[in-house]
Amino acid sequence: MFGYSFGELGSIFAMQAFSGLILFSVFLLMALGLAIIFGQMGVINMAHGEFMILGAYMTYLTSHIFQAYLPGLFSIYFFVAMVVAFIVSGAAGLAVEWILIRHLYRRPLDTLLATWGLSLMMQQAFRTIFGAREVGVELPQWMMGALPVTDVIEVQINGLFVMALTLLITGGVALLMFRSRWGLQVRAVVTNRVMSGAVGIDTRRIDRLTFGLGCGIAGIAGAAFTMIGSTGPTSGQLYIVDTFLVVVFGGAQSLIGTIASAFTISQSQSTLEFFLSGSMAKVLTLLVVIGLLMLRPQGLFVLKVRK
Amino acid sequence: MSTANTTTKNRHLELIGIGLIALLILVVLPVWLDAFRLNLVGKYLTYAFVAVGLVLCWGYTGILSLGQGIFFGLGGYCMAMFLKLEASSVANTKIQSTPGIPDFMDWNQLTHLPFFWVPFKSLPFALIAVIAVPSLAAFILSYAMFKRRVGGVYFAIITQAFAAVLTILIIGRQGYTGGINGITDLRTMWGWDIRTDGAKEILYFACAFLLIGMMFLARFVLSSKLGRILVAIRDKEDRVRFSGYDVASVKVFIFCLASAIAAVGGAMFTLQVGFMSPSFVGIVPSIEMVIFCAVGGRQSVVGAVVGTLLVNYAKTSFSESFPELWLFAMGGLFIAVVLAFPRGIAGLFTDQVVPLFMKWKSARDGATPDATPAPAE
Amino acid sequence: MANSTDFLLALEGVTVSFDGFKAVNDLNLYIDKGELRVIIGPNGAGKTTVLDLICGRTRVSNGSIKFQDHEITGLTEHEIVKRGIGRKFQTPSIYDDLSVFENLEISFPRGRNVFGALFWNRTSEIIERVQEIAEMIYLSDQINQRAETLSHGQKQWLEIGMLLIQDPELLMLDEPVAGMSVSERVKTAALLNTIIKNRSVVVIEHDMKFVESIAHRVTVLHQGKVLAEGDMEAIQADPHVKEVYLGH
Numbered sequence: 001m002f003g004y005s006f007g008e009l010g011s012i013f014a015m016q017a018f019s020g021l022i023l024f025s026v027f028l029l030m031a032l033g034l035a036i037i038f039g040q041m042g043v044i045n046m047a048h049g050e051f052m053i054l055g056a057y058m059t060y061l062t063s064h065i066f067q068a069y070l071p072g073l074f075s076i077y078f079f080v081a082m083v084v085a086f087i088v089s090g091a092a093g094l095a096v097e098w099i100l101i102r103h104l105y106r107r108p109l110d111t112l113l114a115t116w117g118l119s120l121m122m123q124q125a126f127r128t129i130f131g132a133r134e135v136g137v138e139l140p141q142w143m144m145g146a147l148p149v150t151d152v153i154e155v156q157i158n159g160l161f162v163m164a165l166t167l168l169i170t171g172g173v174a175l176l177m178f179r180s181r182w183g184l185q186v187r188a189v190v191t192n193r194v195m196s197g198a199v200g201i202d203t204r205r206i207d208r209l210t211f212g213l214g215c216g217i218a219g220i221a222g223a224a225f226t227m228i229g230s231t232g233p234t235s236g237q238l239y240i241v242d243t244f245l246v247v248v249f250g251g252a253q254s255l256i257g258t259i260a261s262a263f264t265i266s267q268s269q270s271t272l273e274f275f276l277s278g279s280m281a282k283v284l285t286l287l288v289v290i291g292l293l294m295l296r297p298q299g300l301f302v303l304k305v306r307k
Numbered sequence: 308m309s310t311a312n313t314t315t316k317n318r319h320l321e322l323i324g325i326g327l328i329a330l331l332i333l334v335v336l337p338v339w340l341d342a343f344r345l346n347l348v349g350k351y352l353t354y355a356f357v358a359v360g361l362v363l364c365w366g367y368t369g370i371l372s373l374g375q376g377i378f379f380g381l382g383g384y385c386m387a388m389f390l391k392l393e394a395s396s397v398a399n400t401k402i403q404s405t406p407g408i409p410d411f412m413d414w415n416q417l418t419h420l421p422f423f424w425v426p427f428k429s430l431p432f433a434l435i436a437v438i439a440v441p442s443l444a445a446f447i448l449s450y451a452m453f454k455r456r457v458g459g460v461y462f463a464i465i466t467q468a469f470a471a472v473l474t475i476l477i478i479g480r481q482g483y484t485g486g487i488n489g490i491t492d493l494r495t496m497w498g499w500d501i502r503t504d505g506a507k508e509i510l511y512f513a514c515a516f517l518l519i520g521m522m523f524l525a526r527f528v529l530s531s532k533l534g535r536i537l538v539a540i541r542d543k544e545d546r547v548r549f550s551g552y553d554v555a556s557v558k559v560f561i562f563c564l565a566s567a568i569a570a571v572g573g574a575m576f577t578l579q580v581g582f583m584s585p586s587f588v589g590i591v592p593s594i595e596m597v598i599f600c601a602v603g604g605r606q607s608v609v610g611a612v613v614g615t616l617l618v619n620y621a622k623t624s625f626s627e628s629f630p631e632l633w634l635f636a637m638g639g640l641f642i643a644v645v646l647a648f649p650r651g652i653a654g655l656f657t658d659q660v661v662p663l664f665m666k667w668k669s670a671r672d673g674a675t676p677d678a679t680p681a682p683a684e
Numbered sequence: 685m686a687n688s689t690d691f692l693l694a695l696e697g698v699t700v701s702f703d704g705f706k707a708v709n710d711l712n713l714y715i716d717k718g719e720l721r722v723i724i725g726p727n728g729a730g731k732t733t734v735l736d737l738i739c740g741r742t743r744v745s746n747g748s749i750k751f752q753d754h755e756i757t758g759l760t761e762h763e764i765v766k767r768g769i770g771r772k773f774q775t776p777s778i779y780d781d782l783s784v785f786e787n788l789e790i791s792f793p794r795g796r797n798v799f800g801a802l803f804w805n806r807t808s809e810i811i812e813r814v815q816e817i818a819e820m821i822y823l824s825d826q827i828n829q830r831a832e833t834l835s836h837g838q839k840q841w842l843e844i845g846m847l848l849i850q851d852p853e854l855l856m857l858d859e860p861v862a863g864m865s866v867s868e869r870v871k872t873a874a875l876l877n878t879i880i881k882n883r884s885v886v887v888i889e890h891d892m893k894f895v896e897s898i899a900h901r902v903t904v905l906h907q908g909k910v911l912a913e914g915d916m917e918a919i920q921a922d923p924h925v926k927e928v929y930l931g932h
Contacts, residue, residue, distance in 0.1 A: 044460050103646055108460050109371045110645045111603065116594055117641025124634035237470040241471045241590065244464045279479030286472045290465055504917060532804035535786050539779040546777045548761035549739065549770075551796045551850065560798045 003283050012274060020160045022228055022268030025166040026260040029221030030239055031246040032173055035258045037214035038247055040190050041207055043101060044112040047119035048243070049236025051215040054092060054122070055085030055222025056231040057130055063137040075140040078223070085219035093215025097208045107209070119237070126233035134232035143227065158227045165224050169217065174255055176213075186210055245289050265289060318530065320661070324609030325522050332515045342504045349511040349579045351619040352518050353379075356572025358600040358611035359518075359525050360565030363518050365597070366605035367529060368561050369541035370458065374448075374466030375569050377473050378441040380588030382570025383478075384484075385440055387583040388424060389433035390493035390501075391485075410492070415482030424483075428499055429661070437574040438567050445566035446559060453555040453562075458544070467590055474589035489584025493577070501578055514575040521568050525608045528564070537561060598637070601644050605651025613652055691750075692717045693738070693854055698747035700737060707733045709908040710747070715854070720885045722895050725905035726928055731888045732774065732780050734905070735856050739771045740764045751854070766796070770852030774859050776839035780832035784823050784842060787831050788814045791846040792832075813849065820876065821845035837868035841875065848879055855879065856886045861894055873897065904928070 024202050034048050035263040045051075062081035064072050096118065131302045143161055147155040177183040197203050225231065246265055250257030265285060272281035336348055357375050364370045382510050397406045403413040426432045448469060452462055477484045485491070493501065500506055528534055539547050540554055547554050577583045586592065603614020618640070625633040648655060700708045706867040708730045715721055723731050734928050737740040738749060740761040751758050754763055792813065795804045818824050821841040826834060831842060840860065847855060860876060876898070884886045889895050890895050895902065895916070902919045904911040919925055 007334060033589070041479040042460075069361070100642065100646070107645075109369075109463065109651075110371075110649065111595075112371070112460060112463060113597065114642050114645040117645070120634045120638035120641070122638075124631070124638070125633075128631065237590075241464075241468050247467055248440075248461060248464060277479060279475045281474050282477065283472050286468055286475075290468055290472070293461075293465060294451040294455065297452070297455050406685055528802065531802050532789065532806075533798065533801040535782055536801055538781050539790060542779050542781050543777060545741075546773075546779070547776075547790075549765055550791050550846065551762050551765040551793060552801075553760070553762050553797070556798055557801075 002015070011153050015271050015281045016274050017267065018153075018155055020157065021163055021268040023270055024263050024266035025162045026221070026225060026228070026239065027243060027246050027266050028166055028259060029169065029224055030218060030243045031250070031258050031262050031295035032170065033214040033217035033221065034243055035171070035247045035250070035255070036177075036217070037211055040186050040210050041105075041256075042108055043105070043211070044108060044115065044244075045214070046112055046115040046240065048215075048218055049235070049238070049240040050119045050126075051089045051218035051236075052222040052225065052239075053126060053231060053233070053236040055089045055219030056235070057126065057135075057222075057225040058085040058088050058219065058228045058230060059226045060130075060135050060137050062285060067138070078140065078143075080082060082220055082223045085200070085223040086216045087219075089219025089222070090216030091273065093218075094208055094212040096215070097211040101211060102204065102207065123233045123237070130233070130279075132233060134230040134235070136230035137226045161226050162224045165220075169220060170255075170259065173217065177255065182206075182209065202284060242286075245286065245293075249289050249293060308532050320657070321526060321607070322611055325519065325526070326524070328609060328612055329515075329519050330415055332518070333373075333512070337508070342507065345511055346507050346579060347623065348616070349507070349514050349518055350576065351554050351616055352511075352514050352612075353520055353572040353579065354599055354619065355612045355615040356521060356575070357569040357596040358603065358615045359521050360568040360632075361600040362599060362605060362608050362611045363528065363537075364562050364565040365600065366611075367534065367537040367541060369544075370558060370560060370562055371460075371463045371597070372466045372562070372565070372593075373463045373590070373597065374470040374593050375566070376588045376590075376593035377466070377470050378445060378475065378566035378569040379573035379576070379592075379596070380583070381441040381444060382437045382573030382587070383577040383583040383587065384490065385427070385433055385436040385570075386574040386577040387490040387493060388427040389430055390496060390577065391490045391537035392420075392428050393496065394492060394494040399569075408649065409485070409490070411485045411488070412482055413492075417482050420455040421483050428605055434574075437570055439552070441570035441573075442516075442563045442567045444632075445563045449559045450555075453558045456555070458558075467593070470588065470590050470593050472587045477585040477588065487585060489582055489586075491582040491584075496578070502581060508529075508580060510575070510579050514579060517571060521571065522612065525568075528561075529608070533557070588641065595637075598641055598644070600651075601649075602640060602651050604651030604656075606650060607653030610651050610653025610656075617652075691715060692719075692752060693886075694748075695734075695738070696748050696750075698737060698744050698749060700733065700742060700745045706743060707908055708737065711905075711910060712906065713903065713910065715884050715886060718882070718884055720880055720887070720898060720900045722887045722889055722898065722902045724889065724892075724895060724902060725911070728907075729905040730908040731905055732858060733908075735771060735858055735886070735888065738764075738856065747915075750790045753817075758767075762796070765850070766793075768853035770847040770855050772843055772847055772855075772857045772860060774862065776836065776843050777863045778839055778842050778846065781830070783830055784818060784834070785814055785827050788817055788845055788849050789843055791849045793850050800826050817845045817849050820848065820878065822871065823895065837864050839873070840864065840872065844872075844875060852883065854884045854886070855890055858888045859890065860887065861889070861891060869894075877893050 030048065030052055033051070034045065037043050037045050037048075059078070059081040062084050063077055066077035066080075070077075100114055100118065101111060103249050104114060139158060141159045146156050147160070148154045177186065185196070185206050188201060189203050193203055222231075225235075229235075242265065246262045247258060249265065250259070250261035267282055268288070269285040272284055275281075276284065332352065337345060340348065357379050361372070361375060364372060387412065395407065395409045398409070399405045400410065400413070402600060403410065405413055405418050412420070427436070444678045448466065452458070457465075478487045481487070495501060501510065529537070536547065536552060536557060539550070540557065544554055573583070573587070576587070598612045599615040599618050601614070602608025602618050603612065620670070621636070622633060625636055644651060650658075691714045693713075695711055695713040698708055698711045698713075711730075711734065713734070723734065725731050731834060737744055738756075740756070740759055740763070743815060745759050747757075747848065748755060751764075751767055751769060751905075754767070756767065759767075779790070781789070789806070792810055795801050799855070815827070818827050821844060823838060823842060823845070825832075826838065831839065834842060844860070857876070861872050864872060873894070887898070901914065902916055903913045904919060904925050906928050911928060912919055912925050914922075
């Protein structure tokens with residue numbers, strides 16, 4: 001088959017699967033924030049990629065600060081950077097919600113356009129502040145290198161780290177949604193906004209926090225992103241379409257759906273990438289997803305509800 | 308004061324507006340501008356086709372498409388394929404290893420013309436394809452979704468994904484499409500050199516006349532009963548079904564019409580600018596065209612054209628002097644229009660300027676002061 | 685259970701479930717030509733769902749719905765409308781951005797496909813018909829007004845007018861007097877009395893006084909099933925109905 005032995009083919013699939021898992025992590029981290037905002041509030045945030053890149057630039061800054069002032073602690077700078085990224089992106093999200101989004105809750109299509117405008121401005125701001133060239137961060141020593149699994153297969157430590165981080169964050173979000181009082185309130189507002197208001201939930205505050213949290217998670221995604229790729233002003237845009245498809249494909253209000261669809265899309269894309277050129281793999285994946293969405297517009301996982 | 312009078316007044320206003328646009332693009336600009344600038348305006352006018360289409364499907368029916376670049380691009384590519392084949396005659400390409408095929412195919416080691424290029428040797432076929440291919444694409448895309456009642460943001464996202472797919476496809480298959488550079492070096496149409504100043508002027512006028520024709524076509528659709536059904540669909544889609552209309556067919560029709568209008572713009576773009584490339588197909592140009600329409604007024608055919616001209620004029624002058632600021636300005640414009648002026652320049656005009664004019668007129672005529680019309684539509 | 689009926693509308697063994705919850709459960713309901721049927725029942729009994737099923741807004745999970753002896757399950761809403769079933773919604777459902785005239789004109793049962801609407805010709809016949817209806821629904825003076833500016837009661841009337849101009853065989857009204865003032869109620873009752881002539885009507889209503897004043901036959905729904913059916917007196921005397929309404 002294609003001139004490879006079975007052993008080689010197996011290793012190739014394993015390697016592709018691993019790189020698919022890294023793509024999965026990026027998709028999922030980005031989609032989590034997007035799914036929270038879109039699924040819970042019905043708001044399309046076209047600037048989501050830019051909030052992610054904001055987190056990436058924060059990580060970049062933090063790494064430089066550590067290098068300059070705290071070189072002894074450089075090995076743990078990333079954990080600080082993650083917190084910084086979360087806070088900065090989250091705060092920016094809160095501000096954007098207050099200035100822009102809250103005026104547009106009844107006009108979802110207009111939110112889409114306004115946040116697109118916001119993304120243009122953020123891109124230009126990044127370009128002005130950080131320059132048009134892509135920047136990368138220096139990884140701490142322990143994150144470099146690879147672990148050999150067999151003599152042909154080896155896995156990158158930074159990739160493993162990002163995956164572990166993704167698992168952790170996804171678990172955290174699940175806990176927050178299904179075990180915390182805030183999560184309960186968010187779910188209540190989604191189910192019945194008027195009633196939630198009537199029983200004393202401050203729906204406006206919930207909206208703002210939800211948006212802030214979604215953007216904060218995008219910030220963390222950006223921090224993780226720096227571990228595996230370099231950051232430029234327009235890097236966020238590269239992923240926005242894929243991430244939207246991940247969210248929509250998964251069924252907008254389902255966490256499990258988001259995970260499953262991020263997994264399916266990333267794995268099929270990276271597996272196909274081996275047989276076809278990268279761009280054709282992407283075209284094929286996107287087309288299949290769009291086709292499936294046309295057949296099943298409500299996404300993979302959704303409850304049938306009485307309207 | 309009854310609204311009916313205001314409605315007819317608005318209709319007259321629209322007609323006056325179309326007349327003024329015609330005066331501007333057919334007389335004022337050609338007299339005033341040099342050949343280079345006029346050609347630039349001609350390029351802007353091709354985007355105005357897309358904006359007029361968006362008024363139909365977005366402004367009136369509420370279908371936001373973030374993929375109009377697909378149809379603009381397909382129209383443009385159909386035209387470009389014909390022109391490229393004419394420019395790639397055996398005599399012109401005898402230095403290639405395979406003479407008689409477009410240069411980019413030769414560079415990509417293609418040895419014969421791909422099958423889907425062959426019919427584009429015929430101009431009539433190409434002209435039909437300019438309308439038919441994008442309409443068919445729009446039909447396939449929208450029929451499946453509207454029958455299943457997918458709309459709103461889902462439709463917007465899926466059209467956007469399609470725009471992304473088409474761009475990746477064009478760039479990735481450069482042997483068949485010319486890749487990222489697009490289809491360039493177009494020369495003649497049936498032997499007529501389209502690169503000369505004289506030809507460009509003729510093409511400019513053709514484009515202007517076509518645009519005015521499309522504006523009248525849009526007016527015709529919007530002032531028919533179909534136009535009122537479109538408004539009803541935007542307002543209460545579910546209810547329209549219970550008035551006995553097949554909402555999906557109406558939406559498919561209007562989306563295909565909007566796409567066909569965009570495609571005509573794309574073909575005129577290719578003719579006037581002399582090339583077509585994926586940078587006019589993808590996500591960014593598609594969404595920019597939405598903003599042209601939004602700035603001018605999503606519910607006004609005249610407004611959409613004015614908005615397109617103004618935003619592009621601003622873009623050109625900004626990019627010449629402060630390229631840094633352009634993205635800020637563009638982003639700010641998006642936000643400002645959506646937040647503060649959802650009905651764009653046309654809305655400002657009917658809400659602010661027209662009442663002032665009516666007041667002035669009634670004061671002059673000494674009529675009763677209640678002649679101020681109710682806020683339009 | 686007859687397979688072929690001379691009923692105008694026949695629901696047989698109709699079941700619909702939402703995620704396991706059976707909102708309507710094995711329901712049989714027959715409406716005669718020219719009959720006026722009132723459906724009552726406590727909240728959540730499935731009244732509105734039954735109307736949704738008939739007009740195609742909700743798909744049945746099981747069972748058959750026949751209109752004029754033709755199966756209509758599986759038809760889309762507009763096809764069912766074209767067969768002659770009209771529906772008035774609980775909250776006034778009109779086109780706010782159009783004028784009263786245009787609202788009525790859109791509902792006129794002709795020129796309903798794309799090209800019919802595109803090349804629609806506003807003939808004097810249509811104008812007369814619209815004006816006639818506008819007069820009936822007390823909106824002659826508002827005929828060129830944007831529908832959004834009408835009062836709540838006027839919007840209800842406009843919606844009734846939109847049904848009238850459709851001239852359906854079967855008319856379904858979901859709480860037609862809800863939220864109306866007393867004087868609007870009286871006018872609406874008079875209006876309903878004129879429109880229910882020459883056609884079959886199904887009404888959902890909570891207001892028992894109103895029900896008493898119009899009902900021929902009453903069907904009581906409870907938990908998605910027919911609990912009782914008969915004339916008003918028999919229903920009011922039925923111990924099961926009392927139990928459902930007054931609690932256990």
